[in-house]
Structures are given as C-alpha cells and as structure tokens.
Amino acid sequence: MIQKISDNYTTLFEEDLLKEIDLIGIYKEVSEGFELIKPGNYIKFMPLIIRGAIKILRGDNDGDELLLYFLEKGDTCAMTLSCCLGHHKSEIKAITETDTELIMIPVEKMEEWTTKYKSWRSFVFDSYHKRLIEAIETIDSIAFLKMDDRLLKYLRDKTKINNSKIINTTHQQIAYDLHTSRVVISRLLKKLENNTIVKLNRNNIELL
Amino acid sequence: MIQKISDNYTTLFEEDLLKEIDLIGIYKEVSEGFELIKPGNYIKFMPLIIRGAIKILRGDNDGDELLLYFLEKGDTCAMTLSCCLGHHKSEIKAITETDTELIMIPVEKMEEWTTKYKSWRSFVFDSYHKRLIEAIETIDSIAFLKMDDRLLKYLRDKTKINNSKIINTTHQQIAYDLHTSRVVISRLLKKLENNTIVKLNRNNIELL
C-alpha cells in the first residue's frame, strides 16, 4: 500500500505517515458506476484515490442534479473533508466514473494527522484549494458559456478522464450531468456532428 | 486590536496568537465601494474582517462578471488563502460592500501560524469549508433557479448583509452581479413590485 501511495501522490508524505496509512487505511477496489456517497449520508471515511476516477455531483431536493467535477488519482474529496471536520451530512453524490482503487482513512485520523504531519496538512490545504478552483470553474461554465460550449467542454473532460476519445454514454446521461433535457443534448450533438467535431454512434460518442 | 479580534471572531485564538496578530497585523479602515483585489493582482496580505462586508466577484476574460458571495465579520477570503499558499495570481475581484474594518496579515505568517497554532489551523480549515459551501450554493442558484428567484435571493442576501430592508443600488448594478442585462432586471423587479414584494424608487429598492 505504501508503494501505491508514493507512486500516485505528488505530495511526499513522511515515512511515519506512510506507515500509519499502511497500518490504518483500508484498501478497496470499486467497479464503475458504484454510488460511493449519497446525499444525506454521514461520512465516516475519507477516500484517497489511487487509480480511476470519481464523479462528484450536486443534487437538489427534487432529484435534479449537476456535475461538479471529477476526482482522479492523487485527489481526495474536499467535501468529505468538510463533512468530517464539521460532522455534517453529505450534500453531494459520488459515483465511480471508472473502475477505481482507493484507500479509506477513518475520520478520526484526520485531525490527528493534521496536527502531527506537515505533509498531511499541505495535502489537505492543497485539496481544498483545488476543489475551490474547480467549483469556481464550474460556475464559470454555467454562468458564462452557452449549452453548446458546455457540452463540448464536458466531452473533452470526459475523454481526458477516461483517457480515450470514445465516450460510452447516452444522451440522457449527459443531460443529467449538465442539468438539461435529452432532446437538447441530441440537438446539439447533431450540430457538432455536422461540424465534424464528433461522430455519433449508439451508446457511444467519438471526439474527432 | 486584540479586543476587536476576540469580539468578532467565534474561533477562540490562543493568547499568544492574539499577541502576534496585534504585533504584526495592520489595521485598516476602508470605505464602501473600494476595490481591494483586482484579477491579476498578486496578493501579499490576508484580510481578517472585523466589521462590514466584502463582495467577492468572479470576472472572466471579457469583463463579464458574477457575484460569488459576501464575506462578513469573522470571515477571511479563502481565495486569498489559496493564492497565498500556492503563490498564484488572484482570479477574483473583491469590493467593499459597506464601510469595512479589517486587519491585514502578511502572507509569510500564514504557513508559520498554521504550524504553530491549532486555533489558526481550525480557522483556516473552517474558512475553506465555508467558502466551498458558498460556492456550491452559488452553483445551485445559477443551475437550478430561474432569474426571478435568483433576483429575490440576491435582494434578500443584500438586506441581510446590510442589515436594512432598503437596498441602495441601480438595476444596472444588479444586472452586473447576476450577469444578465439591465432590461431583464427592470422587467423582473416590476413584476415583483406588482406582486407587492418590493417597492421601487430611484437608486433604491425596498423589500417588503
């Protein structure tokens, strides 16, 4: 486990901290499409991502939802941090975007390590920073971009996360992530296809 | 200065930390409408707000802008924290909403105090947490609400911040904050007036 952490985290954790993670962390493999966190859950573990990607969504009271951002290897979930420190309920939804390996750290260790290890402190600050930036980028997209550009950005993010120009998803699923309707997405995708920016197949979109 | 801090911050800072703030912090009074931070600035100080309110805006490349949230007494600017720790340029704009008293802390002290004082660490974590929550609430508004509800929310936030049912501003200014056009705001305000939710005057809106 130590090896996996050092290989995938740019933050250099102290030797002692690595040993603690090795001792206390729970290694887990999760397959694609699993709902790790539901709105309303209390969170007892903090995930360190080793491989794969996790999609973080905001859900409102009526089942509407909106993609906030993706987490990748080396990341952790700042909302989880918030919830842990503040002992609040989750206000978000987390779903594995691909098969994912992660290490679960019990909440209690959070504060302890924050006091004890400088590198852990930096890691946590850095995570907050990244998430805040991502949240603000999401605001940029919604506020300043039209749906066609948001869609294109979404497709590009997807190819980056999955490391493949082929995106396996349905129009309906994209509509959920961008909080719009399926018809709108179909319409705009068709326009992108006419401009030879994508190629459309059933359950599958290729970014050219 | 120690008194001002202890009076206005719920986080209880240690005696030693309070002394350091007293010694190092620079007390400042800023009048309404002053632009504290411009996009592109490097930030050398971190503000602790004692009294008043600061409006934080996101600005894109073309001069478009959008209100992110307000800061009040007891708050600090998480984006500033980010910038300080990461030594990045500012990506936001900060304008005093009312006359404001604040204490400026030089960036160098940030990391030092984070290591040295537990209460400072909690304060910084808590600030990040609050800002992340606020950013996500802003996302909620833009993504899930129509302009009329966003406007009403905006007016209510304003009355809360300024502690008065009378809002002194122009339709154009609201339009900038919500990133829409003046005509749209005028139209919706008129509708709110017809429903006796507000009363409109020149440079001045009263929330009923």
Add this chain to the structure above:
DNA sequence: CTCCATCTGTAACAAATGTTACTGTAAAGC
C-alpha cells in the same frame, strides 16, 4: 426470428432570457 425495451432523430411549439431602441423622469451641475 419476433418482441420489447432503450436509444436516437426530428418537428412543432412554449417559455425564458437577451437585445435594441426609444421615452420620460429625477438629480446634479451650471
């Protein structure tokens, strides 16, 4: 193969928001 569920394409329309243009009115400066 046939049936069925799911996915996609498209049209026609409705609603929300953005744009342009013009008017009147209050306040500020002279």
Add this chain to the structure above:
DNA sequence: GCTTTACAGTAACATTTGTTACAGATGGAG
C-alpha cells in the same frame, strides 16, 4: 432657471433553452 447625465419603464423582436410527441433504429431476451 436651464442643461446634461444617469436611471428606469416599456415595446418589439431575436435567440436560446425547455417540452411534448412521435417515429425509426438497434440490440438483447425469449
């Protein structure tokens, strides 16, 4: 007082996005 400027009201129209309804295509289950 008069003139100028900023602010607000309104109409007419354009664009974007959302909604409903239906038809055709695809692939899997039986």
